Amino acid sequence: MADDQLDENTERPATSRRAVLGWGGAGLALGAATAGGAAAAVASGGDSGTAPVADSGAAVAFHGAHQAGIATAVQDRLHFAAFDVTTEDRAELIAVLKKWTRAAERMTAGRSVGEGAVSELAEAPPDDTGEALGLKPSRLTLTIGFGPGLFEKGRFGLEDRRPEALIDLPAFPGDNLDKNRSGGDICVQACADDPQVAVHAIRNLARIAFGKMAVRWSQLGFGKTSSTTPDAQTPRNMMGFKDGTRNIAGTDKKALTKHVWVSGKDGPGWMAGGSYLVARRIRMHIETWDRTSLKEQEDIIGRDKGEGAPFGKSKERDEPNLKAMLPDAHVRLAHPDSNSGAQMLRRGYSFTDGTDGLGRLDAGLFFLAYQRDVRDGFVPVQQSLARKDTLNEYIQHVGSAIFAVPPGVRDTRDWWGRELFS
């Protein structure tokens, strides 16, 4: 990546030299001039992140009380992978988690894995696969989560450590889940502003894990559908509507504490500072949606398509008047006021995996939502949406997974899952 010549033993600032020289100034200027893209990014990983990072090429700190990639300003690209643990040996699983942590530290800092992509030994395949050489850190974040399967009895001795909140998600009306795109023992969410950097990260982690873990499914995402940076322009999803207007901001410490981070009192202890992630692959029936009149589209969503203003209001950020919307409008059903105050931090991505053989785009939303407890978050909201939302004529949930996302890695001696396994 950016810089492999530096002494490996030296702790370096997360931002690589080249990134600062080449991009820092321009990025700042760009951030000031426009309200677009990732300009007003926030470094996370740290204590819910307050240091502004105004550079889409920069590095995001990997170490911190919380994992980066949650409150972090949403990057442009995603590669999400769910793994099955294939080894039955707890020590081997832990060894992979430790190796992963070290590799993640390097990759998020813009460095290559192990001894690099061009090692001295010509007879051996290089440790790093090389496609990110010369690329900037691109705000890469790597976020790990543990699925219910990991806690099964007779596997790794973790049956007593399964959090109550790590439920098996109930079946929702209309679900059409493909088990090959659902579940997983472990997930890694890789987000970056450069798709190649995100793909490189997952590819190299999968390679390190061969023989101990196998990729069960993975998903690429190309356009963020929610931002955690309210000052920036709200992104649009594949339906053409702004999505995530009222998402939890990455800087809103109060909301993060209330709705996203697991507190020490919530239990179990190893999850303090962590969060719960629900991932849903939501296929959109793009073609039929596109044939729907503008008025009907807006009725279904509950906001106007151009500005994104709620019904009866003129600005996107105006407080919605839920009663002005149709009873089954999406925004009304999903609003915290309709769900006893439930809120999630969404950081989903649009996807298009080519076409489906019938000439239709295989496209939709890869929904990712972090929350303090899914039983007060995703579950009640989705129950309400699945039952009533008119949008269901145009979407179908085809993949589903839930993960307990542990707290952050503290330093270069700490590792992903230490609290769970010790």
Next chain:
Amino acid sequence: MRAVRLSVSVAAAAALTAGVAGCAEKSDGASGDGAIQVTATDSKCDVSDKEFPAGHVKLAVENKGSKVTEVYIYAPGDRIVTERENIGPGTKAEITAEVRAGDYQIACKPGMKGHGIRQDVKASGKGAAKKLDPRLDKAVAEYRKYVQTQADETLPLAQKFADAVKAGDIDAAKAAYAPSRIGWERTEPVAESFGDIDPKVDVREDGLEKGQKWTGWHKLEKALWQDEKITGADKKLADTLMKDLKDWVQKVGRADINPTSMANGAKELLDEVATGKVTGEEERYSHTDLVDFKANVEGAQKSYELLRPVAAKNDPELAKELDTQFKAINKQLAGYEEGDGYVSYDTVGKKERKELSDGVNALAEPLSKLAAAVVK
């Protein structure tokens, strides 16, 4: 089957730099100046000069024994530098070769079989190849023996298949098909290093180049399973297959094999599994992919086991991991055994194929590090 790949051309280049250009000329006259006299009997192989300058070397062979003999020059690891067969009792022959400085053996093989009676010789001069760890020389020699045995044992099995095709007996031909391929599949990277044989015997329809005639096992596989009829042309192809396989058996001893190519060959066998067998592409009509799969794994395991003493010393952790993963993949495959062979691959579901693919990845990843562990 596979397209020619990098390691093959590397092997070819290595063969050139090793300074090997052998040729044998018939001669019934007296030997010329500077020739090394080789006197072969039924029990001896006398060589007049044990040390000679590197470069153009001429052997003047005289068979004073009662059996037909043959004479070889071997480079370390039993690579044939040059050879001369069919030297009858009382006759003479002349063999020439270009040899680089280094250690060689001259072997006489009365009765034209076996290990031969050997003499250590040395070509002196500059540019001698670095001496290998003797354990690695031994590994290469053992592997060469394995490769030759696999080739030799393939011929009768392939003949059985060819005979059944020529007799128009579809059932017998189907039964003989997969077993006829095992020796080939075990040692495929070596066979592929000759370049011209693989495209004749193991090419799939989609691997044909423009203008290339489809010959070999897979054409007959299609005839048997897809067309379900054996044409006159197919019967001729059975003979062509035998001719090409005999060519392979003849050439295999000359293959340039070294510890690195052995280790990389093992990895390539797993690559074959990953891209051709797990997907069911290799045996798309017969669905005998698991037979090939097993043979590929066996061939890789043979290389590994021969290199293991050195690998285990240089990288004990890698050796431990490879031991574990070879065991695991063999256990996985054992679950699909049926009779003398394996279940038809079209009965193996998507989930099971994924498990097999995961197993292949688990083995192939550490196997890709074997070459480095052997040479370091």
